[in-house]
Amino acid sequence: MSGHRAERPNVIVVFTDQQRWDSTGVHGNPLDLTPTFDRVARSGTHAVQAVTPQPVCAPARAAIQTGQYPTTTGCFRNGIPLPEDCRTLADHFGGAGYATGYIGKWHLSDTEPVPRDQRGGYQSWLGANVLEFTSDAYRVVVFDDDGEPVMLPGYRSDALFDAAIRFVGDHADPAGGSVDDKQAAEGQDGEERQPFFLFCSLIEPHHQNETDSYPAPTGYEERYQGRWLPPDLATLAAAEDTTVHRHIGGYYGQIRRVDEGFGRLLDALRSMDQLDNTIIAFTSDHGCHFKTRNSEYKRSCHDGSVRVPMALSGPGFDGGRRIDRPVSTIDLPPTLLDAAGLDVPPQMQGRSMLPLLAEPDGEAAADWPQEAFIQVSESVVGRAVRTSRWKYFVTAPDADPWHAASSDRYVEAELYDLDHDPYELDNLIGLPSHREIADELCERLLERMVEAGEEKPVIDRHPAGAMAGQRRVDPHVHGSSRAPRRFGHQPRRG
Structure with a gap:
C-alpha cells in the first residue's frame, strides 16, 4: 500500500574513500564484491564513466560539497580547510528546510575535533576530520555535535552505517508513509514532514595510514587474497615498490563489507517505508592504483586513480538508465539539488545530469561537454x-x-x-x-x-x-x- 509522501524527497549520499570503479560487478569485477551497488546501478541510474575532478581526498571532498573546482574554493590539496564563505550542499538543503546531517570522515578542517564553523553548515554532526587518524578498523572514534568523542561499536564501516540508520530512524516520517490519513503523515499543526539530507562519508577502502595496511573485517581478506586483478595492476604489480599483492585482499574485503552495510541501509529505508521517497547517491572521492603509477595510492591522471563508481536511485533516477559518457563527481551536487526541486546556484561549476536522463538526445545533452576535466595536485x-x-x-x-x-x-x-x-x-x-x-x-x-x-x-x-x-x-x-x-x-x- 502506498501512502502519502512529502513532496520533497529525502537525499542520502554514501561516499567511500579510494574505491576504484572496477571493484564493482557492473564494471566487470568477477568476485561479487558489490551485489548491492550493482543492483542499484542496474535498477536506478548508472553513471558508467564517472571520474573525480581531483584524485586527492580533501580537494575531491571540497568539490562534492560545493560543486566547484578545487582551484575555485582554494582547497587544491590536503590540509587546507574549506573557506567559511563557501556554500555547501548542507547550506542549500538546509536553507530549503531540510534537516541536514554528516556522518564520518570530513577532511576539510584544520583541527580535530572539527569546530562548528568548519562543518560546512551541517546541523547534525557525528564525524572526524581525518577518520583514519582517530580510529582503526575496530576502534571507531568520532565526535558529536558538541565536539565530544564518541566510540562507536563494531567494524568501522558497519559503525558508520549503523549511525546513518539511526539518523534515518530519527528523521523518518513517524507515520511510516503507509497510512491513508494525511494528517497522520504530517507533523504537528498539519505541517509537512521535514525531509532530510544525509551525507555518510566512509573511510573504507582507504588504507590505515600508520600501518600502511587495508584492515578488512576478520576473515574477509582471506576470501580475496591472490584472486582476480584488474589488468593494470596485474601488469604493473611486479615493480618492487608497488603494494598490489600485499594489499588487494584487504582492499577487496573492505569493499565487500561496505556493500553489505549499504544493503542494510537500504533495508532500513524500506522497513520505514522511506525507500521510494529517498534519492540515494553512491560514489567515491577517487580510486587507488597501489603505487603502480607513483609513490602514493592516487594523485595521478590514470583511471585507476580518477575513475570511480557512481549510481543513483529513487525519485527521478529509477528505471534502469545509464549515462554512458564522461561525467564528474562535481556534477553530483547540482544533480541532487535539481532532483529535489531546488534551484542550482550559478556559482556551481558542475552540471545537473538530469537533462541527460530526460532527453538523452536532446539539446541539453548535445551541449554537454564530451570530456571531464581533472586537476591533479601534491604529486x-x-x-x-x-x-x-x-x-x-x-x-x-x-x-x-x-x-x-x-x-x-x-x-x-x-x-x-x-x-x-x-x-x-x-x-x-x-x-x-x-x-x-x-x-x-x-x-x-x-x-x-x-x-x-x-x-x-x-x-x-x-x-x-x-x-x-x-x-x-x-x-x-x-x-x-x-x-x-x-x-x-x-x-x-x-
Missing part, C-alpha cells in the same frame, strides 16, 4: 581531460605541487587511447601519428581550464618520438573531443 601540478576514448594529461615542471594551485606553463606528459588501451599501459604522447588528436585535446583542455576560472597557460608540445609502426589516427573518424556525431547529426558544441 605534480597537472591537468587532464578524459573523453570516452582519450585521456590527455599535462604537468607543470616548474611548479611546486604542494604550494602552487596552478601554473602558467605546462608540458604534455601522457596520452592514452581508452578504446584500445583501457588500462592505460601504452603512453602515446609525442607520437607523430597522434599529433592531431593531441592538439585537439590540448585546445579543449585550455578551454576547460579557463572555464574553471584558471588563467590560460602555455602548454608545450611533447618532443616528437619515432613513428610507431603503422599507427595513423584520423580524429574525425575515431572519436576526438570534437568528433561529429554519425548519421547526419550536427557536431556537438562544447
Whole structure:
C-alpha cells in the first residue's frame, strides 16, 4: 500500500574513500564484491564513466560539497580547510528546510575535533576530520555535535552505517508513509514532514595510514587474497615498490563489507517505508592504483586513480538508465539539488545530469561537454581531460605541487587511447601519428581550464618520438573531443 509522501524527497549520499570503479560487478569485477551497488546501478541510474575532478581526498571532498573546482574554493590539496564563505550542499538543503546531517570522515578542517564553523553548515554532526587518524578498523572514534568523542561499536564501516540508520530512524516520517490519513503523515499543526539530507562519508577502502595496511573485517581478506586483478595492476604489480599483492585482499574485503552495510541501509529505508521517497547517491572521492603509477595510492591522471563508481536511485533516477559518457563527481551536487526541486546556484561549476536522463538526445545533452576535466595536485601540478576514448594529461615542471594551485606553463606528459588501451599501459604522447588528436585535446583542455576560472597557460608540445609502426589516427573518424556525431547529426558544441 502506498501512502502519502512529502513532496520533497529525502537525499542520502554514501561516499567511500579510494574505491576504484572496477571493484564493482557492473564494471566487470568477477568476485561479487558489490551485489548491492550493482543492483542499484542496474535498477536506478548508472553513471558508467564517472571520474573525480581531483584524485586527492580533501580537494575531491571540497568539490562534492560545493560543486566547484578545487582551484575555485582554494582547497587544491590536503590540509587546507574549506573557506567559511563557501556554500555547501548542507547550506542549500538546509536553507530549503531540510534537516541536514554528516556522518564520518570530513577532511576539510584544520583541527580535530572539527569546530562548528568548519562543518560546512551541517546541523547534525557525528564525524572526524581525518577518520583514519582517530580510529582503526575496530576502534571507531568520532565526535558529536558538541565536539565530544564518541566510540562507536563494531567494524568501522558497519559503525558508520549503523549511525546513518539511526539518523534515518530519527528523521523518518513517524507515520511510516503507509497510512491513508494525511494528517497522520504530517507533523504537528498539519505541517509537512521535514525531509532530510544525509551525507555518510566512509573511510573504507582507504588504507590505515600508520600501518600502511587495508584492515578488512576478520576473515574477509582471506576470501580475496591472490584472486582476480584488474589488468593494470596485474601488469604493473611486479615493480618492487608497488603494494598490489600485499594489499588487494584487504582492499577487496573492505569493499565487500561496505556493500553489505549499504544493503542494510537500504533495508532500513524500506522497513520505514522511506525507500521510494529517498534519492540515494553512491560514489567515491577517487580510486587507488597501489603505487603502480607513483609513490602514493592516487594523485595521478590514470583511471585507476580518477575513475570511480557512481549510481543513483529513487525519485527521478529509477528505471534502469545509464549515462554512458564522461561525467564528474562535481556534477553530483547540482544533480541532487535539481532532483529535489531546488534551484542550482550559478556559482556551481558542475552540471545537473538530469537533462541527460530526460532527453538523452536532446539539446541539453548535445551541449554537454564530451570530456571531464581533472586537476591533479601534491604529486605534480597537472591537468587532464578524459573523453570516452582519450585521456590527455599535462604537468607543470616548474611548479611546486604542494604550494602552487596552478601554473602558467605546462608540458604534455601522457596520452592514452581508452578504446584500445583501457588500462592505460601504452603512453602515446609525442607520437607523430597522434599529433592531431593531441592538439585537439590540448585546445579543449585550455578551454576547460579557463572555464574553471584558471588563467590560460602555455602548454608545450611533447618532443616528437619515432613513428610507431603503422599507427595513423584520423580524429574525425575515431572519436576526438570534437568528433561529429554519425548519421547526419550536427557536431556537438562544447
